[in-house]
Amino acid sequence: MSDKVKVTIDGITVEVEPGTRILNAARQIGGDIVPPAMCYYSKLEGSGGKCRTCLVKVSKGSEKDPRPMPKLVASCRTGVMDGMEVQNITSPEVIEARKGVVEILLINHPLDCPICDQAGECHLQDLSFEHGVGNSRYEFVRRTFEKIDLGDKIQLHMTRCILCYRCVYVANQITDNRLHGILGRGDASEISTYIEKAIDNDFSGNVIDVCPVGALTDKTFRFKNRVWFTKPVDAHRDCPSCKGKVTLWYKGDEVLRVTGRKDQFGEVEDFICNTCRFETKNTSSWVIEGPRQISKTSVISANHYEYTPLPVIKENKKLIDANKVEFERASKI
Amino acid sequence: MARKLLLENINVPGIHSFDVYRQNGGYRSVEKALKTMTPEAVVEEVKTSGLRGRGGAGFPTGMKWSFLAKPEGRERYLVCNADESEPGTFKDRYLMTHIPHLLIEGMIVASFALGAKTSYIYVRGEMMPQIRILERAIAEAKNAGFLGKNILGSGYDLELYVHPGGGAYICGEETALIESLEGKRGNPRIKPPFPAISGVWACPTVVNNVETIAAVVPIINDGGEGYAQVGIGRSTGTKLISASGNLNKPGVYEIELGLPVEEFIYSDEYCGGIANGKKLKAVVAGGSSVPILPANLILNTINGQPRLMSYESLADGGFQTGSMLGSGGFIAFDEDQCIVRNTWNFSRFYHHESCGQCSPCREGTGWMEKVLHRLEYGHGKMSDIDLLVDVSKKIEGNTICPLGDAAAWPVASAIRHFRDEFEWHVTHPKEALERNYGIANYANPLPKFEEVVGQN
Ligand SMILES: Cc1cc2nc3c(=O)[nH]c(=O)nc-3n(C[C@H](O)[C@H](O)[C@H](O)COP(=O)(O)O)c2cc1C
Ligand code: SF4
Ligand code: SF4
Ligand code: FES
Numbered sequence: 001m002s003d004k005v006k007v008t009i010d011g012i013t014v015e016v017e018p019g020t021r022i023l024n025a026a027r028q029i030g031g032d033i034v035p036p037a038m039c040y041y042s043k044l045e046g047s048g049g050k051c052r053t054c055l056v057k058v059s060k061g062s063e064k065d066p067r068p069m070p071k072l073v074a075s076c077r078t079g080v081m082d083g084m085e086v087q088n089i090t091s092p093e094v095i096e097a098r099k100g101v102v103e104i105l106l107i108n109h110p111l112d113c114p115i116c117d118q119a120g121e122c123h124l125q126d127l128s129f130e131h132g133v134g135n136s137r138y139e140f141v142r143r144t145f146e147k148i149d150l151g152d153k154i155q156l157h158m159t160r161c162i163l164c165y166r167c168v169y170v171a172n173q174i175t176d177n178r179l180h181g182i183l184g185r186g187d188a189s190e191i192s193t194y195i196e197k198a199i200d201n202d203f204s205g206n207v208i209d210v211c212p213v214g215a216l217t218d219k220t221f222r223f224k225n226r227v228w229f230t231k232p233v234d235a236h237r238d239c240p241s242c243k244g245k246v247t248l249w250y251k252g253d254e255v256l257r258v259t260g261r262k263d264q265f266g267e268v269e270d271f272i273c274n275t276c277r278f279e280t281k282n283t284s285s286w287v288i289e290g291p292r293q294i295s296k297t298s299v300i301s302a303n304h305y306e307y308t309p310l311p312v313i314k315e316n317k318k319l320i321d322a323n324k325v326e327f328e329r330a331s332k333i
Numbered sequence: 334m335a336r337k338l339l340l341e342n343i344n345v346p347g348i349h350s351f352d353v354y355r356q357n358g359g360y361r362s363v364e365k366a367l368k369t370m371t372p373e374a375v376v377e378e379v380k381t382s383g384l385r386g387r388g389g390a391g392f393p394t395g396m397k398w399s400f401l402a403k404p405e406g407r408e409r410y411l412v413c414n415a416d417e418s419e420p421g422t423f424k425d426r427y428l429m430t431h432i433p434h435l436l437i438e439g440m441i442v443a444s445f446a447l448g449a450k451t452s453y454i455y456v457r458g459e460m461m462p463q464i465r466i467l468e469r470a471i472a473e474a475k476n477a478g479f480l481g482k483n484i485l486g487s488g489y490d491l492e493l494y495v496h497p498g499g500g501a502y503i504c505g506e507e508t509a510l511i512e513s514l515e516g517k518r519g520n521p522r523i524k525p526p527f528p529a530i531s532g533v534w535a536c537p538t539v540v541n542n543v544e545t546i547a548a549v550v551p552i553i554n555d556g557g558e559g560y561a562q563v564g565i566g567r568s569t570g571t572k573l574i575s576a577s578g579n580l581n582k583p584g585v586y587e588i589e590l591g592l593p594v595e596e597f598i599y600s601d602e603y604c605g606g607i608a609n610g611k612k613l614k615a616v617v618a619g620g621s622s623v624p625i626l627p628a629n630l631i632l633n634t635i636n637g638q639p640r641l642m643s644y645e646s647l648a649d650g651g652f653q654t655g656s657m658l659g660s661g662g663f664i665a666f667d668e669d670q671c672i673v674r675n676t677w678n679f680s681r682f683y684h685h686e687s688c689g690q691c692s693p694c695r696e697g698t699g700w701m702e703k704v705l706h707r708l709e710y711g712h713g714k715m716s717d718i719d720l721l722v723d724v725s726k727k728i729e730g731n732t733i734c735p736l737g738d739a740a741a742w743p744v745a746s747a748i749r750h751f752r753d754e755f756e757w758h759v760t761h762p763k764e765a766l767e768r769n770y771g772i773a774n775y776a777n778p779l780p781k782f783e784e785v786v787g788q789n
Binding site for chain 2: 048049051052053055071072074077097100101103104105107108137138162163165181182184185186188189
């Protein structure tokens with residue numbers, strides 16, 4: 001097709017629709033070259049641009065204007081141009097900046113993974129494992145907040161929040177146009193507790209799924225189990241308010257938790273309603289489809305029988321050579 | 334006496350009132366523009382004048398105006414940025430307090446040039462008196478037929494509103510200002526799209542500083558060519574400088590761009606030298622965001638040329654040995670001032686004012702502040718100095734809006750030029766609490782300084 005534009009990311013060329021964001025173009029290629037995204041959520045309009053983990057270097061602007069962009073750009077908010085060349089993991093500058101962002105995201109994070117329900121499916125854990133350094137240079141008291149119950153089903157633990165704004169967009173866009181947001185500014189900002197009111201809405205539970213960290217958790221699942229001891233199973237049911245396509249998380253015969261179906265980038269396929277999520281926890285209400293495919297590299301697969309081949313790029317010799325270390329590490333697991 | 338284009342009549346009694354302002358030649362530019370010129374001709378005139386934005390970035394105003402998208406059937410807006418909150422800058426407030434009609438006159442001409450039928454003056458919330466002064470001036474101008482429907486019979490309509498902000502530094506950033514004007518939380522938008530394409534209520538918008546808009550008045554009165562003859566090179570016209578710190582005569586001065594810095598500090602026409610007979614140690618030349626320079630580098634460039642008050646000369650030497658004109662907030666420090674303390678203070682400001690949207694600025698500003706606090710209060714470590722430089726690098730350039738850079742530059746530049754003083758705070762923590770480091774070699778003639786740079 002002629003109206004598609006060509007963009008090259010870390011030496012791999014892909015044709016995408018005009019107006020596609022660099023991040024999404026990279027996702028079409030897949031594998032190691034996809035920049036990590038902590039705040040962008042393709043299903044939430046206006047999201048992205050905030051966490052800065054997806055920074056990439058545009059080494060060639062476009063065919064028409066080949067000048068490189070002067071600064072690193074947020075790939076989730078930058079559209080591709082025809083002939084654009086982007087460097088992600090092949091640019092030391094990007095790696096360095098990303099390391100900085102990871103360190104900075106962690107300086108005020110409590111690192112209470114051992115008691116956090118999100119552990120095992122936390123994007124911040126993945127991010128720091130893949131891109132961070134072992135220790136922190138931060139030697140001051142970390143910011144803390146009181147836990148807040150947003151209704152009887154959702155708990156907000158602001159201390160863990162990375163202020164990605166995703167839950168704000170959910171409340172604005174998925175629930176009935178409620179305006180809620182962030183209170184305070186700078187590192188004193190916090191998710192507005194007015195969100196407590198959004199609990200009336202049938203879709204408010206989705207804030208749990210979009211939250212990349214353990215700041216918003218499901219109280220009906222709280223401390224019940226570690227996610228890697230539970231087995232995910234895709235299921236559906238006839239639901240009057242949502243599509244009813246979910247993942248059930250089993251321990252033995254018991255459904256401990258219901259979530260949306262998350263893809264390899266951690267985004268749900270469809271937002272689900274609170275009835276499905278919180279109220280429908282018996283197998284008889286669901287039509288079981290089969291085990292949920294979970295990436296082999298995820299800790300959730302540790303206890304799991306599914307096998308999904310590693311998402312590696314076999315075609316690009318140059319890239320493989322350039323990223324030997326990561327590549328070997330990834331294939332060893 | 335140097336030429337004054339903006340503040341010529343500032344001392345005329347009653348100049349804040351419409352009648353006196355009008356008797357002194359006020360609103361001539363509105364008559365000239367609306368009766369004898371097309372909007373395009375006004376834009377052309379501003380282009381010819383070489384006027385550059387006075388809000389900090391120094392972007393050519395005429396060019397900015399010609400970028401404004403003009404889709405059929407869409408409103409366009411002009412917004413005046415009167416959120417002035419950069420530490421060390423207080424020129425806009427001075428202008429609005431004493432000669433408010435100059436701003437209103439400029440707003441009318443600029444709105445006409447851009448085809449805006451509604452324009453806003455976004456004033457920082459703390460400036461209550463100025464808000465009242467402006468509203469009164471608008472009412473006077475409206476009474477006299479310079480605002481409202483069919484101005485001076487030209488068929489051009491304009492409504493002008495004053496919008497008080499909540500009082501946040503970040504709302505001076507143009508896209509945060511637009512968000513705030515729309516009634517939302519003042520978070521900067523992610524660009525593109527730029528305001529010229531999609532600004533207030535997704536309509537094409539121009540945001541200009543108070544002084545930029547006021548400068549349109551002399552440009553139309555005397556012609557763009559006339560304005561371009563004042564100043565030096567690409568820094569045309571005059572600039573309001575807010576002088577503060579240890580000066581004999583701090584205050585707001587209108588200077589011709591190109592005035593030597595030395596003359597500005599020491600001549601009796603301007604600041605009259607350093608107060609109490611002390612010596613100059615350092616200068617922040619353009620508001621707290623720009624790199625700080627030691628005395629020897631502010632008076633002369635690294636090549637030994639006298640440094641001038643102009644966009645180019647102040648930036649001479651780049652980040653290594655130069656600074657920026659910024660918004661013209663000129664802060665002088667004498668030998669008794671502590672650079673570490675001052676850097677901490679600036680960084681405290683940026684920490685407090687960060688909007689918290691993007692991680693590097695939200696977390697990094699707080700981190701830098703804490704480390705600087707520790708250094709200032711005698712608990713610092715040698716490694717803290719490099720840590721600060723590293724954190725500032727992690728912020729710089731990686732954020733949504735330039736506040737991140739503005740927070741990083743003062744820290745990076747203070748360490749670049751005053752590293753000995755930071756180290757002294759670590760090696761002599763007790764002494765550092767009792768006395769100041771003093772002037773050291775910061776005012777020595779330059780060749781010596783080059784050696785110091787070499788050693789680091
Ligand atoms: C953090 C931040 C604060 C700013 N504050 C102001 C301000 O108080 N007043 C102002 O005129 N411009 C301010 N600016 C610059 C504006 O974004 C914008 O560049 C300016 O209003 C454009 O006007 P000009 O072209 O007339 O200079 C600020 C920019 C940043 C990044
Ligand atoms: S609570 Fe979660 S989703 Fe909401 S801003 Fe914080 S990290 Fe993001
Ligand atoms: S750089 Fe700072 S002030 Fe600007 S958008 Fe990011 S957090 Fe907000
Ligand atoms: S995902 Fe792009 S900035 Fe967060």
